[in-house]
Amino acid sequence: KIFLMTIIYILIIWEFQNAKTMIFAIEEINNNSNLLPGVSLGYKMYDACTSIHLSIKRALAPLNEPGEQPNQTCSRITPLHAVIGMSSTSYTQAVASVFQPFQIPQISYFSTCGCLSDKTKYPTLLRTVSSDFHQSRALAQLVKYFGWNWVGTVRTDNDYGNDGVAAFAQAAQEEGICIEYSVAITNGMTRQNYIKLITLIKQASAKVVLAFLPAVDMKAFLDQLVLENATGLQWVGNLSWMTKRLPVNIEYFKILGGAIGMALPNAIIPGLREYLLNVNPYRDAYSKEFWETTFACSLNTTDSLKVNKCTGSENLRNVNSEYTDEKEFRVPNCIYKAVYAVAHALHNLYTCKTDAISFLNFTTMYGDHVYFDVNGDPEPRYEIINWQQGEGGLIKYVTVGTYDPSSPQGQQIKMNNVPKSVCTESCVPGTRKAARKGQPVCCFDCIPCAEDEINALYCLPCPPDYKPNDQRNKCILKDIEFLSFGEIMGSLLVVISLFGACITMFIILVFFYYRDTPVVRANNSEISFLLLFSLSLCFLCSLTFIGQPSDWSCMLRHTAFGITFALCISCILAKTIVVLMAFRATLPGNNIMKWFGPSQQRLSVASFTLMQVLICLLWLILSPPFPYKNFKYYKERIILECDLGSSVAFYSVLGYIGFLSAICFILAFLARNLPDNFNEAKFITFSMLIFCAVWISFIPAYISSPGKYTVAVEIFAILASSFGLLFCIFAPKCYVIIFKPYKNTKKHLMGKMPSKSLMSATNLVSNGNNVYFSVT
Structure with missing residues (x-):
């Protein structure tokens, strides 16, 4: 045994x-x-x-x-x-x-x-x-199902109540439900303590209250609620008290009528009800006390204080109580x-x-x-119970739904169909209630909310970083848009940029390998290498425009662009001046190039570039670019871009590059009719035409392009102008060096002379890496 x-x-x-x-x-x-x-x-x-x-x-x-x-x-x-x-x-x-x-x-x-x-x-x-862990999550989903997002909680001050409400609070937060207050009932609470607690509940704005209490504590709390007439509240209960039968008391139903909450699943156990009905009141003291309590009588025949005497033959089948209710x-x-x-x-x-x-x-x-x-x-499974009034003042526990956590998300709560009786159907998402003049509050009109508003009881605007969801009942984060490396357009621009940088490096290697040949020497090799270096930086600076804007990237992208292009145009301007001076020296014995020798060329490039550096430094010190969330173009998403900080500084950078380009174009245009075999000015003229055309068309495209396409237009202008300069100036020379080496001779470079020129001969004088012409 x-x-x-x-x-x-x-x-x-x-x-x-x-x-x-x-x-x-x-x-x-x-x-x-x-x-x-x-x-x-x-x-x-x-x-x-x-x-x-x-x-x-x-x-x-x-x-x-x-x-x-x-x-x-x-x-x-x-x-x-x-x-x-x-x-x-x-x-x-x-x-x-x-x-x-x-x-x-x-x-x-x-x-x-x-x-x-x-x-x-x-x-x-x-x-x-x-476990109450599952019950608390079930209660949170039940509250969400009815759209109650502002609730209060009452708990016992022990592990049972504290852990239960803590789990509910966590689940409620995940479901977008807010808790206005959470109060605790302790052992030995006085009447004054109860009054203070109930006053807080009555004065609170939340009209839905979760009571996470054992049945005994809930009964004591309910008696105090009756004394304080705490009506008008919607109670949500845990399984400990939701199915505990209360004495017949109409005041109880005034307080808790309509309460809804969780209960354990019921089961019909064969033979159990018949066994419970078969009680021998004389078997033991417990059966005797149960019998006397149930039938309100006394089995003790010698007890003269009790009027009602039990016979022991009373029938439990005639008793309607929790003890005999097979449904509970x-x-x-x-x-x-x-x-x-x-x-x-x-x-x-x-x-x-x-x-x-x-x-x-x-x-x-x-x-x-x-x-x-x-x-x-x-396995956690619950029934959803609703307190309704039955016959004789009894509270009827009606199963109105179930909770099954094994069901898919959003389908764990299943409610039974309930008959409808409404004056106006509930407002659909995206609308709010508007009372009809002279009619009861149950009759109302549904007024559409604005596009950026959600509807609870009222149309509430979402914060700037948020937008309404499809159901128009919650604000969700807007999508953030910027030109990223991962998207097709960003990846394509990265490939083109790296391709341009690689071609530039290839030309540098070709010029370095053939640095002693006439074509390289006759084209001012020192300035040429500096120009190629600046062009490679121009290609690479476009990469700073791709990716999520930050403080550093915003400051770097515009200043790097301005300085590298200023260096590039300064080098071209220096080459143009050298060519123009060399071929415009018409008087015999005129040695004008001594005024613009290698030192003066380096100084000019450094001076022109330094001016752009100073503009950029003032820009960064006074009003630097910074990341900016643009809400204007689209309502459903945020454009993350770089604010210029100072538009004057930005257009000063562009204007200075334009100024250098214009001077360079004019000088190159004046020297366009120089000898064919050494017509550097013609190549510079074509390159500056392309450069100016790209940046003139850039301005209206930049202003009219929205969002990330603004950045893409700027990158395209950088790459297009860089390729224009690279190919127009260096492609013909590379062609001669690689594919026409027989033309890469001093004789060929001096082969054609203008017939009307006063020059009888032209001697190419080399001074280090720089070349100029003397006329005799």
Whole structure:
């Protein structure tokens, strides 16, 4: 014979029902030849009297009793194999502290605190009721289902209430629900404490209140709510009190009428109701007290103080109470599963089934599948209960939906169809209520909200960084747009930029390899190499315009562009001046080039570039570019771009480049009729034509392009002008150097002379890397 132990509160009617259910399950198992054949389950039942100290004392009782004496000496074995109970978290924790050192398993049938899932603290504890972690999330989804996003909470000040509301708060935040206040009910609260708490609830703007309380605490709280006439609130309840039958009191329904919340799934256990109805009032003191409480009479014939006498033959079938209501066998179902869990575990031990799956899975007599997860918890499933008024002032618990966390997201709450009776249908998303003049508040018109507004009770504008979702009931972040490396346009521009830089490097290598040939020497090789270097920087500076704008990238992209192009045009201007001076020296013996020799050329390039550097420094010091969120172009997305900071500085940079380009173009144009074999001015003229055409067309395109296309236009202008300069100036020379080497001679360069010129001969005089002409 194997003993089980249960610790419950016998004095409460539903706990008497729980005790009878456990006895029913044990007797059913003992009569089942397929489960534990040849073995009988016994039990010892203790009354904890709603006291933690008594709970611990009752738990120690079977451990201190003499056990069976086996043949071995100095050994004592207790027949206790499992504990079933308790129905409250605090008491379950107390009992667990006693039995855990002895590795005696404990199965709770109604302790729901999420804290009990911690196997490091409660390694031998299991339960047949779901953790409040799942219940709290279910309550948050239920509140969201009805569109209540402004609520208050009431809890008990212990692990059960604090952990439950904390889990609800976390889930509520994920669902976009805000909590206005959270108050706690403590043990031994005075009337004044209750008044202060209820006054806070009544004065709060939130009219939906979640009460996460045990049934006993909720009953005491409800009595205080009645005294304070706290009506007009929508209550949301946890499973501890949602299905606890209250005495017939119309005042209770005024307070809690319409309450909605979670409840354990009900089950029809064959034979249980008949067993509960078969109570012998003379069997024990508990049955006697239950009988007297149920029929409001006395079984003691010598008690002259009680008018009503019990005969013992009263019929429980005529009593309408929670004890006999087969539709409310929710907690008894958990007790029934707890007893069978112990029985199946023992059966598997006796039949040598040691795998975990066999120990944690079984099917009840009425076909309900039971299993425990790694935390010792069952599958979380709930029914949604609504308090409605029944006959005779009783509160009727109506199942209006279910919660199943295994369903897809958004379909976990399933509500039954409820008949509608409305003056005006609820406003669709994107509209708000507008009262009709002279009509009740239930009749209203639906006025469309603005495009950037959502509707709750009113049309509320979304913050600048947000936009309404498709349902128009929540603000979501807008998409951010900028020219990124990952998109096709950004990647293509990166490839073109790197391609231009590579071509430039290739030309540098060609010029360096053929640096001693006439074509390279005759084209002022020092300035040519500097020009090629600046062109490679022009190609690479376009990369700074791609990617998410930041403080540094915004400052770098415009200043790098301005300085590199100023250097580039300065080099071309220096080359143009050299060519023009060399071929315009018409008087014999005129050595004008001594005034613009290598030193003067370097100084001119440095001076022209330094002027642009100074403009950029003033720009960065006084009003630098910075990242900017542009909300103007599109309402549904944000354009992240670089604000110029100072438009005057930006156009000064462009204007200075334009000024240098104009001078360079004019001088090159004047020298366009120089000898064909050495007509550097003609190439410069064509390059500056392309350069000016690109940047003149850039201005209207830049102004009219929206968003990231503005940046793309600027990059295109940089690349197009850079390619124009590169190909017009250096492509003909590379062609001669690589494909026409026979033309790369001093004789060929001096082969053609203008017939009308006064020059009789032209001598090419080389001075280092710089070349000029002297006329004789």
